[in-house]
Amino acid sequence: MVRNDLFLAIFVMAIWGFNFSMIKLGITEVHPLLTTAARFTLAVIPAIFFIRRPDVAWRYLIAYGIVFGVGIWGMASWSITAGLSSGMSSVLLSSNALISMLAGVWIHKEHVSKRKMTGAAAALVALLVLVSATNGNITPQGLMLIMIAASCWTIMGMIVKASKTTQAFAFNVWGMLFAPIPLVLFATSIYGTDILLDAVTAWDMNTTIAVIFQAYPTTLFGYWVWNRLLIRYPLSTTAPLTLLVPVFALISGYLMYAELLNVAQIVACMLFLVGIGLIVKPASPKRPQQIPPTVSYFLKK
Template sequence: MVRSDLFLAVFVMAVWGFNFSMIKLGITEVHPLLITAARFSLAVIPVIFFIPRPKVAWRYLLFYGLVFGTGVWGMASWSITAGLSSGMSSVLLSSNALISMAVGVFLHNEYVSKQKLVGAISVLMALLALILATNGNITPLGLIFILISASCWTLMGMIVKASKCTQAFAFNVWGILFAPIPLVLFAISIYGPSIVTKAIEVWDFNTSIAVLFQAYPTTLFGYWVWNRLLIRYPLSTTAPLTLLVPVFALASGYFMYDEALTVEQLIACALFLVGIGLIVKPRVSSGFFNTLTLRKKEI
């Protein structure tokens, strides 16, 4: 990866990490489902008029919007309201790599290398350690919500893959067109119509800043850059970069909200990210090493 693209990629990872603190900033008074609906409404309204609809069936866009909006970010935002710290929410969302691996094994009979198996064991051990060593930054309900979010991230990838769409950014924009309404209806079905009027009453400056940050730098700019990188470079190069997101999220949570981790949790987070890295990083084949050995002999 060229240096300019690497710097841009790291910047986007920082934006995505900081986004978890901005989610916490916005949902202190307004329900997270409505905050997420506002985020995607702002992200899609001005852009969709300038981007042609991708050549895929409407059902893929509909299900993508439902899963991406309500399943991934609705639940991730709700997990913070339910007591999960913003930094820990980002770390645990990375468990989608473990869930995706499990889906591949049990549904598609995919082969699991020793490297990925070690990574999976590391993630499970770290997850257990994080729960046992909690200092109040992990709650049972928050944990349930973030694991639902991680599962939906895997489902979202399956939808994109099934659509066979090559227009990644257009697919994302047109897909999130279907995100806001299900989020609002879900909130109303639980709390009644008064949840909307209450949100309007308590909406303040911090809420507006949080929504604007999530809509534009995080969603539009972040996914535009990320999709460009996915087109230019192999997934084996880009995927490990996402491990920087929890690092930036933990740092921003500490500086903005004084979200401290115990020593045990710091070690567990490191073990967790190492495990995820082993899962997403392709295994280097023995043929590669044989090639290097032959080249050394030739020299």
């Protein structure tokens, strides 16, 4: 990867990591489902008027919007108000790679290499340590919500793959069109319509800043850059960069909210990210077997 693209990729990873702290900033008083709905509303409008709809069936866009909006970011945001620290939320969301691997084995009967098996074992051990050694930065409800988000990430990948789209950014923008309304309906079905009035009353400048940051730098700029990198470079080059997101999330959580990890959790986070790295790194292409010169000579004969 050329230097400028590498710096740009690291910058986007920093934005995505910092985004978890911004989520926490915006949902202090307003319910996370509603701030997430506002995020995707701003991300879609007016961008959707300048981006042609991808050539896929509507059902894929609708399914993507619901899973990406409600399943991933609605649940991830909610996990923070449920007691999960912003940094830990980012780390645990990375378990989507582990869940995707398990789904591939179970559903598609995919073969798993020894490297991925080692990574999965390391990630599972680290996950158990993270939960058992919590200093209050992990709660049962928060853990449940972030695991739902991680599982939905796997489902989202299946939707994108099934759509066979070649226009990733356009698919993302048009899919987000179907995120805000389900998020609002989900919130009102649980808490009633009074939650909307409460959100208007509690909405402040911090919420506005947080939502704008999530909509534009995180969503539109971040995914635009990321999709360009995916086109330019192989997955083996780009995928490992996403492991920087939890690192930046932990740093920003410490700087903004003094979120601390104990020694056991620091070691577990490192082990977890190493394990996920072993899972997401694609296998190196096999080199063609070299034929000894003497054998090659007789074959030519």
